[in-house]
Amino acid sequence: MATHLLLNKRLILRSAGLAACAFTALFLVRCSDGDSAIFVKEPLPYSQDALAPTISTETMGLHYDKHYAGYVKEANALIQGKGYGGKTAEAVIRMTADDASKAAIFNNAAQAWNHAYFFKCLKPEGGGAPEGLLAEMIDETFGSFENFKAVFLTAAKDQFGSGWVWLVLDGETLAVITGANADTPHAHDLTPLFTVDVWEHAYYLDYRNRRVDFVKAVLNNLANWDFVADRLEKALPPKE
């Protein structure tokens, strides 16, 4: 019988030191107060009605134009004048993780990033099974693609309250993890590959309390495995 592996590591925020403005021999890299462009509302890679009926147009509209847009706007407002100029979104997330005094920045920054990535993990007429190296690594880690889906669905069911379910790369190994609220693999030195948002706003209009049915439908109908496979290949070290 095929075995599967669930590395359901609860994401624990780690300390991340504050990066300082850096001097080089020739250039002074000065932290700017003009930080408003760090978080950008990325365009959806499909129309808002393209994922229906798995995700309704109403849910997608609210999710993209209200929830996601709200996190982007709030993240930019919170970093204004705080010395994050020139940083990437990922850097801001790492710099604010596990710092209670910066929890509001972390929560909005991570939610902005997580949502942009989640939308890219989906496509109309997606689903099916991955191919190539991604398929090989899923088989190696979980025993089969069907076992991977079972592990992912169990993780979605067991995530208490709002959060995210992720397929990540941990070093050179795949793992399924969950994160509460805004938590994100970037805060834990893990590489995000695929995710499903399990906040109620992601599914309640369409699925009511049936979270697992929502995640199953996303896996079967919308998962963009070509995007995930591309991310995996870019994240792995080049072969000798």
Ligand SMILES: [Fe+2]
């Ligand atoms: Fe969401």
